[in-house]
Amino acid sequence: MVAGLSLPRIVRVGRGAAEELGDVVAGLGLSRPLLVTDAFLVGTGAAERLTATLLRAGLSPRLFSDTVPDPTTDSLAPGLTALHDHGADSVIGFGGGSPMDSAKALALLGARGGRMRDYKAPYVNRGPALPVIAVPTTAGSGSEATQVTVITDSRTDEKMLCMGPAFLPLAAVVDAELTMSMPPRLTADTGIDALTHAVEAYVSRKANPFTDGLALAAIATIGRHLRRAYADGSDIGAREAMMLAATQAGMAFSNSSVALVHGMSRPIGAHFHVAHGLSNAMLFPAVTAFSVHAAPGRYADCARALGAATATDSEETAAAKLVDALRELCHDLAVPTPRAHGIDPDAWTRLTPLMAEQALGSGSPANNPVVPTADQIHDLYARIYA
Missing domain, CATH: 3.40.50.1970 (Rossmann fold)
Known part of the structure; x- marks a missing residue:
């Protein structure tokens, strides 16, 4: 290739x-x-x-x-x-x-x-x-x-x-x-955004050996430093590490692609004015859980880089541990659900078909290990709301 x-x-x-x-x-x-x-x-x-x-x-x-x-x-x-x-x-x-x-x-x-x-x-x-x-x-x-x-x-x-x-x-x-002046909420949301970039770049259907190395390096760095930067904004070592990881993840996904998380995230931001990193964070665990069965080896690599799994774990076990680790990370960084964020349930339900259409239209879901249907995206939106 x-x-x-x-x-x-x-x-x-x-x-x-x-x-x-x-x-x-x-x-x-x-x-x-x-x-x-x-x-x-x-x-x-x-x-x-x-x-x-x-x-x-x-x-x-x-x-x-x-x-x-x-x-x-x-x-x-x-x-x-x-x-x-x-x-x-x-x-x-x-x-x-x-x-x-x-x-x-x-x-x-x-x-x-x-x-x-x-x-x-x-x-x-x-x-x-x-x-x-x-x-x-x-x-x-x-x-x-x-x-x-x-x-x-x-x-x-x-x-x-x-x-x-x-x-x-x-x-x-x-x-x-x-x-250094980033508040904890922005630190969390942008940090999870960078992690999403790195994971999606690695599991994307357009991944390549060059982007693989950058993505795994970014995942490992974020796993070690994001909670530190969130807990103590004055930790210059953590800040510097996160800055480098974000740039590496950007290089990775720009030369492979993002996937389903980003495809579903953009309509949330457009219709409900949710910050991009936060909308990614809302989706990340559920979309990963939906996708892992199609590329367990790739997701297992991400889990090991993040520090969520060991070399002795099977691919399926390690991939499952990645989903658990993402849920735990979002909990530790106080990521709200759309409902907890204050998004009206009727508006969410009414706009879900349009959001699913726009997500597919962006092209990003086509790069996902599992290429979803509009109905599956609709179901994922319903699942993450609460």
């Missing part, structure tokens, strides 16, 4: 790496970046500090901080205006998954025009697009290393998966010090 691999050209990893952002951008021959972030990072002063590194490198940056959680086609409009007004030659995504998704979308629209709906899966976006430099502030999405962005259609509430090399950052600056 020949695997086609796509990775950022430049990756700077380590504490203090953000201070080198200006040198990275200048070294790429760019001079007028649009820094895309959110109001929270402006409020903490982090956006100002990052802007200062760009100015010290002799660059002419402009700040756009009006991104929203789970970005929409409507929320991109003012960013596109800012990009054109500035004459930007590049886009810096600074923040969690939402600023990163916004930055990638703006880079494509700024160069190509059109609507995001024109670029959704299964269409493969090869460009042109403005160069993207990614600076993550959460250890979860892995967006700094992926050729994926997710934008919600404001008209239909469809969470559109958009894929292709055009969305791959040219450079990534990964600095664990930027994650």
Whole structure:
């Protein structure tokens, strides 16, 4: 099998790496970046500090901080205006998954025009697009290393998966010090998101030897450090480990694929405005339990990497232990059910058929060890609600 691999050209990893952002951008021959972030990072002063590194490198940056959680086609409009007004030659995504998704979308629209709906899966976006430099502030999405962005259609509430090399950052600056202010809930949700990326990349029908190594390394690191980071946000060792694992998991799934958890997660986020990592966490144990019988060896490898099973366990026993370990992890990290999160049961039931249709339409479930029917997805949604 020949695997086609796509990775950022430049990756700077380590504490203090953000201070080198200006040198990275200048070294790429760019001079007028649009820094895309959110109001929270402006409020903490982090956006100002990052802007200062760009100015010290002799660059002419402009700040756009009006991104929203789970970005929409409507929320991109003012960013596109800012990009054109500035004459930007590049886009810096600074923040969690939402600023990163916004930055990638703006880079494509700024160069190509059109609507995001024109670029959704299964269409493969090869460009042109403005160069993207990614600076993550959460250890979860892995967006700094992926050729994926997710934008919600404001008209239909469809969470559109958009894929292709055009969305791959040219450079990534990964600095664990930027994650120190993450509260426990965000630490938990983004950490489980990274674990989902790694497990799905490993069990995906598109997995390959390159992504296997990255996925298993990420799973092992998350197994050792996620609870530590959740319990003590000042544990810089745990933060640094989780940041590296999130980037490894992003590289893994971007070069294989995600599967059923992500396919079912996106509609929950779109219709009920649940954060992406949290909706993944709600689904993860039940979807894994549904899938393990089709690839017990692959799931057993994940269990052993996570520290949930031993080499002496049979494949079936180890795979079952993975499901138990995921349930225990979600319990320890206080992951709520959709019901406990406050989602109305009537709305959930009414929208379940549409969510099942949208999950299948995204293409991700086709990569799952068990390719589900719409009825099976419907049943899984009902099962995880309570």
